[in-house]
Amino acid sequence: MRAFSFFLAFTLAFGAAGAAAAAPVGPEMARIPGGRYVPLFVNGPGSMRVAPFALDRRPVTRGEYLAFVRARPAWRRDRVRRAFAGPGYLAGWPAADSAGTARELRLPATAVSWFGAKAYCAWRGKRLPTTDEWEFAALASETARDAAREPGFVARLLALYTSRRPRPVGSTFRNVYGVWDLHGLAWEWTLDFNSLLISDDSRGTSARDHALFCAAGVIGATDANNYPAFLRYGFRAALEGRTTTDGLGFRCAQDL
Amino acid sequence: MSTHLRRASSAVLLVLAAGCGRAPTPQIVPDALPARAEASDFSVYELESPWHDQDGRARTLASLAGRVQVVAMVYTRCTNTCPLIVDDLKRMERALAPADRARAGFVLVSLDPARDTPARLHAWGEHARLDPARWTLLTGGEDGVRELAALLGIRYRREAGEALSHSTAYLVLDRRGRIVYRHDGWAGDVDEPLARIHAAAQASAAD
Numbered sequence: 343m344r345a346f347s348f349f350l351a352f353t354l355a356f357g358a359a360g361a362a363a364a365a366p367v368g369p370e371m372a373r374i375p376g377g378r379y380v381p382l383f384v385n386g387p388g389s390m391r392v393a394p395f396a397l398d399r400r401p402v403t404r405g406e407y408l409a410f411v412r413a414r415p416a417w418r419r420d421r422v423r424r425a426f427a428g429p430g431y432l433a434g435w436p437a438a439d440s441a442g443t444a445r446e447l448r449l450p451a452t453a454v455s456w457f458g459a460k461a462y463c464a465w466r467g468k469r470l471p472t473t474d475e476w477e478f479a480a481l482a483s484e485t486a487r488d489a490a491r492e493p494g495f496v497a498r499l500l501a502l503y504t505s506r507r508p509r510p511v512g513s514t515f516r517n518v519y520g521v522w523d524l525h526g527l528a529w530e531w532t533l534d535f536n537s538l539l540i541s542d543d544s545r546g547t548s549a550r551d552h553a554l555f556c557a558a559g560v561i562g563a564t565d566a567n568n569y570p571a572f573l574r575y576g577f578r579a580a581l582e583g584r585t586t587t588d589g590l591g592f593r594c595a596q597d598l
Numbered sequence: 599m600s601t602h603l604r605r606a607s608s609a610v611l612l613v614l615a616a617g618c619g620r621a622p623t624p625q626i627v628p629d630a631l632p633a634r635a636e637a638s639d640f641s642v643y644e645l646e647s648p649w650h651d652q653d654g655r656a657r658t659l660a661s662l663a664g665r666v667q668v669v670a671m672v673y674t675r676c677t678n679t680c681p682l683i684v685d686d687l688k689r690m691e692r693a694l695a696p697a698d699r700a701r702a703g704f705v706l707v708s709l710d711p712a713r714d715t716p717a718r719l720h721a722w723g724e725h726a727r728l729d730p731a732r733w734t735l736l737t738g739g740e741d742g743v744r745e746l747a748a749l750l751g752i753r754y755r756r757e758a759g760e761a762l763s764h765s766t767a768y769l770v771l772d773r774r775g776r777i778v779y780r781h782d783g784w785a786g787d788v789d790e791p792l793a794r795i796h797a798a799a800q801a802s803a804a805d
Binding site for chain 1: 639640641642644645744745747748749751752753754755
């Protein structure tokens with residue numbers, strides 16, 4: 343009987359947690375309050391509403407991804423389904439179940455496909471951030487939520503983008519939300535990376551574009567001076583779900 | 599062409615009149631075709647997401663195996679180019695040699711799963727006169743749609759209101775679900791996709 347009561351309490355506790363709108367947010371995540379922002383490419387009303395969400399403070403590290411691969415061997419590079427990852431998947435690791443030295447374990451997990459990143463986040467009870475969430479969080483500098491008009495911020499990002507090299511997570515800057523390394527360490531996957539419809543000439547006005555995309559209207563850039571944002575959107579536009587590259591990692595998000 | 603088909607075509611032509619050209623139905627010459635296209639090194643059927651077809655039956659993508667499949671991602675409320683993509687596929691269906699047609703299928707996957715119920719897909723398929731023996735209309739979950747689009751290289755986004763923007767592409771899968779051809783755009787020449795279907799159908803026959 344006591345065992346049964348324990349079982350019942352256990353079930354109720356975990357059942358309640360499961361039924362709640364969102365799992366508890368761990369200390370490794372920052373709360374992003376949400377708000378309105380203007381995406382670089384917009385089709386329709388000029389600003390988007392981003393709901394509050396939680397975002398990992400740091401990109402997922404090699405060490406963390408190694409733990410995932412050990413727990414879910416189907417994601418080892420020698421066992422992963424070909425549909426889920428191109429041939430470069432985890433190619434920089436010394437072995438299928440080894441991610442390298444202690445220092446290398448603190449590098450961002452890169453050469454991970456979108457399918458792998460998505461599966462990792464699901465394993466942690468999280469999800470990938472949407473592009474809007476990611477871009478919203480990435481507007482922030484150390485001191486301001488929207489640093490677009492902060493003198494030199496865009497130029498600083500550009501300098502960070504062009505001086506990338508493998509460095510441990512937490513080595514660029516921490517923004518006002520407490521989130522590290524959104525710029526300057528690696529590109530990052532978003533859940534809807536494939537939501538931007540720009541074509542090879544990226545003007546979105548030619549007859550060819552009209553044939554390639556069934557779009558309700560022409561998409562134009564809202565801030566022609568935000569070159570780092572062009573780089574990010576352009577990079578995402580070149581990706582497919584199986585793509586893996588050395589400079590592309592990820593972090594996870596969660597609903598609040 | 600039967601009266602039915604003629605009527606269906608004029609419905610599609612009404613949409614075409616909005617500003618899009620239409621190529622004549624091509625004649626295919628199987629002898630001039632490449633013997634075998636290089637297939638992707640993965641199968642689309644490795645995705646395990648759950649789907650339902652237009653008859654409400656639970657389906658996996660793997661259940662499409664065994665035939666050469668022409669796959670497009672569209673949605674039933676689409677008034678822009680989706681009818682044109684479907685029309686391209688129907689042109690291909692008509693132009694295929696009977697032996698190839700017997701080994702081919704056409705799959706339309708909804709990008710709008712919340713509103714495209716199996717019943718709606720069924721009605722839509724009937725309206726467009728899609729032969730249920732050869733056409734599979736699928737609706738799934740948001741996650742399954744996103745995964746399939748990511749694998750097929752289809753870009754899409756929900757816009758304000760009911761509209762979706764999306765790539766206008768279709769792909770040819772061999773009978774194991776490997777991608778043998780991708781076509782971007784619509785209302786173009788269908789000789790090349792027909793050749794790929796033929797080659798894949800011949801390969802199926804030889805297996």
